[in-house]
Amino acid sequence: MIVRKLIDSKFNQLSASERRIAKVITERYPVSALGGIEDIAERASVSPPTVTRFAKRLGFDRFNDFQRAIRSEVQDNDSSPLALFDRYHQSGADGGILADLAASVVRLEDDPAATAITQSVEIISACRGRIYCAGGRWSSVAAQYLAFQLATMRGEVHALLPQASGLWVDRLCDIKRSDILVLYDFRRYQEEMFAVAEIVRARGAKIVLVTDLDLSPICELAEVTLPVAVATTSPLDTLVPAIAATDAILVALVDVYKDRSSARMKRLEEVRQKTGAGANLDLRQWPK
Structure with missing residues (x-):
């Protein structure tokens, strides 16, 4: 994965705060790169501007561009139902x-x-x-x-x-x-x-x-x-x-x-009883 390799190659050039961001993002890459700047900043214990600087350090103009690059490289374009069936039968996976x-x-x-x-x-x-x-x-x-x-x-x-x-x-x-x-x-x-x-x-x-x-x-x-x-x-x-x-x-x-919720559920039951909508089966009338 290109972006992941880019983070690894630049790791030693990052500041201490930026390295914390890198660790958060690579921990469960690419999912961990998901979310807003504030969320990632909180998980890395840094400020949101530091997350922006991290993306720029990697060569991206904005953090959104950084995330878009990740989505682009991990997107499986061959994920049609037919392709999934073909890969399954070729792999011999079972159970x-x-x-x-x-x-x-x-x-x-x-x-x-x-x-x-x-x-x-x-x-x-x-x-x-x-x-x-x-x-x-x-x-x-x-x-x-x-x-x-x-x-x-x-x-x-x-x-x-x-x-x-x-x-x-x-x-x-x-x-x-x-x-x-x-x-x-x-x-x-x-x-x-x-x-x-x-x-x-x-x-x-x-x-x-x-x-x-x-x-x-x-x-x-x-x-x-x-x-x-x-x-x-x-x-x-x-x-x-x-x-x-x-x-x-x-x-x-x-x-x-x-x-x-309780008040609404009570009103719903009253309406359903009056209209007969969604009436439940009376098991007492079920043939034995």
């Missing part, structure tokens, strides 16, 4: 999928994922407007799951699903500065999702991005970027770590919303 998934979930307890989960909870809980949840062809499943669970705790939660014809695009016109967008975007990133992120930022709303370890380009626009693993020992990418991270956010929000 270990459950252990692989479990390890991916456990890694959510480490930085930068753990920090991103905490920051996501803070942004979502502070939102006084609407919360929009969106994703692409595949990742929209996770977005719909978040919207479904979050809607039981607070109102004004909207799922922007690509399967819902053009209606989800129309909702972008309603986004305000007080709103936030939780966006799931994984490799083979869609131009459509990047366009959505640009529109949301232009309207002043914040973005919480859940992406894979290769990092969606949308991370440049996001307030918080939460990296999760999608690759497994099988030829199929997985949403398990993304759903686990989503559940971690939801559990924390249950504690944050407290009485507000």
Whole structure:
């Protein structure tokens, strides 16, 4: 990896503070290079301007250029489902999928994922407007799951699903500065999702991005970027770590919303009973 080799080659020329930044970034490269300047500065116990100087010392005009170079070199352009199947059959890999998934979930307890989960909870809980949840062809499943669970705790939660014809695009016109967008975007990133992120930022709303370890380009626009693993020992990418991270956010929000959530859930039950919507099966009437 070119940028990693560049850091190693320049290491002895760095100041003590810059070396701390280098160690933080190379610890779990490239994921550890993710996030804003303030986040990396805090982890390295330096000031944000020192992080900027570090990037310039490596030959980049801005820290964003440094991160863009990393994303460019680690992006797997050959990540189509067909390519994954071909590599799987050529490698002869077998088994270990459950252990692989479990390890991916456990890694959510480490930085930068753990920090991103905490920051996501803070942004979502502070939102006084609407919360929009969106994703692409595949990742929209996770977005719909978040919207479904979050809607039981607070109102004004909207799922922007690509399967819902053009209606989800129309909702972008309603986004305000007080709103936030939780966006799931994984490799083979869609131009459509990047366009959505640009529109949301232009309207002043914040973005919480859940992406894979290769990092969606949308991370440049996001307030918080939460990296999760999608690759497994099988030829199929997985949403398990993304759903686990989503559940971690939801559990924390249950504690944050407290009485507000309880009151809303009570109202929801009353409405469902009166309308008969989502009526549960009465097992007492089940034939024996």
